[in-house]
Amino acid sequence: MTDSVKYVLDETRIPKSWYNLQADLPKPLPPVLHPGTHKPVGPDDLAPLFPMDLILQEVTQEREIPIPEPVRDVYRQWRPSPLYRARRLEKALGTPARIYYKYEGVSPSGSHKPNTAVPQAFYNKQAGVKKLTTETGAGQWGSSLAFAGAVFGLAVDVYMVRVSYDQKPYRRALMETYGARCVPSPSNETQSGRAILAQRNDHPGSLGIAISEAVEMAAQREDTKYALGSVLNHVLLHQTVVGQEAMAQMEMANDYPDVIVGCTGGGSNFAGIVFPFLGAQLRGGKKVRIVAVEPAACPSLTRGKYAFDFGDTGHLTPLVKMHTLGSTFTPPGFHAGGLRYHGMAPMVSHIKELGLIEAVAYHQTKCFDAGVMFARSEGILPAPEANHAVKGAIEEALKCKEEGVSRAILFNLCGHGHFDMQAYMDYFAGRLTDQEYDEAELAMALAGLPSVKEAA
Numbered sequence: 423m424t425d426s427v428k429y430v431l432d433e434t435r436i437p438k439s440w441y442n443l444q445a446d447l448p449k450p451l452p453p454v455l456h457p458g459t460h461k462p463v464g465p466d467d468l469a470p471l472f473p474m475d476l477i478l479q480e481v482t483q484e485r486e487i488p489i490p491e492p493v494r495d496v497y498r499q500w501r502p503s504p505l506y507r508a509r510r511l512e513k514a515l516g517t518p519a520r521i522y523y524k525y526e527g528v529s530p531s532g533s534h535k536p537n538t539a540v541p542q543a544f545y546n547k548q549a550g551v552k553k554l555t556t557e558t559g560a561g562q563w564g565s566s567l568a569f570a571g572a573v574f575g576l577a578v579d580v581y582m583v584r585v586s587y588d589q590k591p592y593r594r595a596l597m598e599t600y601g602a603r604c605v606p607s608p609s610n611e612t613q614s615g616r617a618i619l620a621q622r623n624d625h626p627g628s629l630g631i632a633i634s635e636a637v638e639m640a641a642q643r644e645d646t647k648y649a650l651g652s653v654l655n656h657v658l659l660h661q662t663v664v665g666q667e668a669m670a671q672m673e674m675a676n677d678y679p680d681v682i683v684g685c686t687g688g689g690s691n692f693a694g695i696v697f698p699f700l701g702a703q704l705r706g707g708k709k710v711r712i713v714a715v716e717p718a719a720c721p722s723l724t725r726g727k728y729a730f731d732f733g734d735t736g737h738l739t740p741l742v743k744m745h746t747l748g749s750t751f752t753p754p755g756f757h758a759g760g761l762r763y764h765g766m767a768p769m770v771s772h773i774k775e776l777g778l779i780e781a782v783a784y785h786q787t788k789c790f791d792a793g794v795m796f797a798r799s800e801g802i803l804p805a806p807e808a809n810h811a812v813k814g815a816i817e818e819a820l821k822c823k824e825e826g827v828s829r830a831i832l833f834n835l836c837g838h839g840h841f842d843m844q845a846y847m848d849y850f851a852g853r854l855t856d857q858e859y860d861e862a863e864l865a866m867a868l869a870g871l872p873s874v875k876e877a878a
Contacts, residue, residue, distance in 0.1 A: 435670075436494055436501050441662040443697045443769060444655070445485035446704040451655075451772050452743040452876075455730060460874055463740050470641050471648040473549035476542065479656040485701075487659060489541070496540045496573055500529045501663060505671035511799040512819070519822035520677060521815055523835045524668045524695060525802065531596065533805065533837030534691045535566035535651055538660035542649045543570035552645040553577040557607065557632030559687070559762050560586050560807065561593025562837055563651030568602035578602040581609065581635040583762065584627035592841040607632040614638050614736035628752045629688075629763040634736030641738070652688025653733060653744075653767045661694025664834060669698055672832070679710055679832035681818050685810035686714040686723060686781070689767030691836035700778060712779040714770070715814035717789075719857045720753035722746060722766045723774055723781035725864070730874040731765060741872055744771040748867025753859055761807050764867070782814065785856035789813045790849045793839070805837040806845050 444451065453462035468477045479487060489497075508521040526534035546554060554576055558564030564580035571578035580602050587594060587606040597604045607627045608615035614634035618625050625631075633650070640648035650657055672678055682699055684692035692714055699710050716723055726745040733739040735749050746765040747753075753762045766774075773779050786806070793809035795816070796802070804812055815833040822829050839846065848854040 436497055437489065437663045437666045438494070439486035439488050440659045441666060441698050441701060442482060442485055442487060442659055443693075443701050444483050446701045447772070448704065449776060451768060455741040455874065457732065457737060457739070457741055457872075460741070467740065471637065473545045473551065473647060475545040475548070476656050479659055480654060490544060493541045493544050497663070500536075502667040502671075503528050503664070505668055505675070506800070507675070508800055511796060514795065514799045515816065515819050515823065517819040517823040518826070518828040519819040520828060520830045521819055522672065522675070522677070522679070522830065522832045523815070524664055524832070525835045526664065526691070527802065527805075527835065527838035529566070531562065531565040531569050532840060533562040533566065534661060534664060534694060534834070535563045536569060537663055537694065538651065538657045538690065539563070539566040539570035539649070540573065541660050543567070543574045543576055546647050546649070547574040547576060549647075550645075551576065551647045553579065553643070554647055554649045555579045555581070555636040555640045556649045556651065557581045557583070557629055557636045558586070558651065559583050559629050560805070561590050561597065561841065562805070562807075564602065564604065565593055565596045565600065567649055567651070568597040568600035571602060572600045579636070579639065580604045581607040581632040583607055583629060583632050584625065587627075589844060590841060596841065607635050609635060611635065612638045614738070617736070626752070628735060630733070630735035630749055633734035634738055637734060637738045638736070652690040652763070653765065655769055657690050658693035658697065658767055658769055661690050662697050664691070664694035665696060665698035668695060668832065669702070677830050678708060680829040681711045681713065681831045683713045683715060683811050683814040683818060683831065683833040685761065685807050685814070685836065686716045686766065686770065687761030687807065688763050688765070689770035691834050693767065693770060695832070695834035696779070700773065713814050713818065714774070714779055714781040715810040716781060716783050717761045717810065718783040718785045719859055720747065720762050720764070721783040722764065723771075724783045726766065727868055727871065728771060728775055729871050731871055733765060741874065742768045744768045745774065746871070747864055748870060750870060751859075751864060751867035761810065784810060784813050787849070787854055787856050790846070790854060792816050794849070802835065803839040803846070804835055805839045806842055808836050808839070811835065
C-alpha cells in the first residue's frame with residue numbers, strides 16, 4: 423500500500439448525505455431551553471438567527487440528510503480530502519502502531535471549517551439573507567465563512583477574538599481578501615462589547631464574547647443571520663463528510679481504526695471524524711476507542727461541569743446542556759485560538775456522559791513538540807489546534823510501543839499552520855509558555871451557572 427489513500431475526484435467519491443448521530447444515540451439529547459422561560463425552544467425562537475433549513479437540521483432525528491448539489495459542487499474543489507499513512511512518523515517513534523491521518527488542510531481556507539461554512543452560506547442565500555455575522559477565534563472559521571460568502575454572494579462580518587486578531591494578522595488578511603469585514607472583539611460596535619470594555623479596556627476577548635457581538639448584530643436586521651462554526655448539531659452534522667470519507671478510505675487500505683483521536687474546542691472537527699465510526703459501532707459494528715484531546719488551559723471536558731449554560735458571555739443565546747467552564751470564563755491567550763471556548767458541543771458532551779468517549783488535556787508546549795516532530799516526519803505543518811490531535815495520536819502510538827501491540831490509530835489533522843508562523847517562531851525562540859487559567863475565576867464562573875430545574 424502507498425503512503426496516501428486518495429480518491430479520484432468524481433461524483434461517486436463525495437458523500438451524498440450528511441450523517442446524523444442523533445438517529446443512533448442510545449439516549450436522546452437534553453432539550454435546548456429558552457433563557458427566559460427555561461422551556462424547550464421551538465423553531466420560531468431560533469428563526470431570528472438561522473434559516474429554517476438549518477433549524478430543521480438542528481432537531482431532526484433522520485439518519486441521513488441529503489447534501490444539496492450546489493454544496494457538493496463547491497465541495498468538489500477539495501473533497502474528498504486525502505487520508506495518509508504516517509509511516510515516517512511511525513518509524514521516528516519506533517512504534518508498531520499504524521498511524522493514519524485525515525488531512526483537511528487541503529481546503530481553500532486551510533481547515534475543515536468550509537465543510538459547514540459552504541452549506542450554511544447556501545441555505546442562507548436560499549432564504550434571501552443578504553449578510554452573515556459570526557465570531558472566530560484563530561480565524562479558521564472566519565476565513566472559511568468569508569470564502570463561502572464570496573461563493574454565494576453574501577456579505578460577512580467577523581468578530582475575531584482580540585488576542586487572536588493581534589496574534590494572527592494573516593488570517594485577518596485572508597478574510598478581507600475574500601471580502602469579509604473583520605472586527606476585533608470586544609468592540610465598541612455592540613452593547614455586549616461596550617459592556618466588556620467598560621470593565622476592562624484591554625480585554626483579550628473570548629469566543630463567548632465574540633458570539634454575543636455577532637448574535638446581537640444579526641438580531642437587529644431582518645436581512646442578516648448568524649452563522650456558528652462549531653457546537654451546534656447542524657454544524658457537527660455537516661462535518662461528517664470527513665468521517666464518511668475516512669471509513670471508505672480505511673476500507674481501501676484494508677484496515678479499520680482501533681483508536682480515533684481528535685482535538686476538541688467546540689467539537690466540530692472531532693465530531694466530523696468520530697461520529698460516522700461511532701454510529702457504526704452503535705448499530706452493532708466494531709467497537710472503537712475514541713479520545714478527545716483538549717488544551718489544559720481551557721479544559722471543558724476534563725474540568726468543566728455538565729450543566730445547562732449559555733453559549734455566549736452576554737447571555738443572548740438559548741441554554742444548552744454541555745460540559746462548560748462557565749459562560750463568563752475567559753481562557754488565557756494560548757495560541758490554539760480555535761480551542762479557547764468555555765463550552766463543548768452538546769452532542770459531544772452527551773456522548774462523553776454516556777461513556778462513549780474519553781478526554782485528556784495537554785499543555786501547549788507539549789503539543790507544539792508533537793507538531794514539530796510531525797512536521798519533520800510527514801512534511802505538513804499542523805495548526806496549533808491540530809497539534810493537540812497529533813499529541814494524542816503520538817501518545818497512543820507510544821502506548822502501543824510499550825505494550826508491544828499494533829493498533830490502527832486514526833486522527834483528524836484538521837488544518838495547516840501556514841498562518842500560525844508567529845506561534846512557531848515563539849516556540850523556537852523559547853517564548854511559548856504553558857499558560858494556566860485562574861482557578862478563582864473558574865470557580866466564580868461555575869458558581870454563576872444558570873439554575874435550571876430539569877424534568878425527571
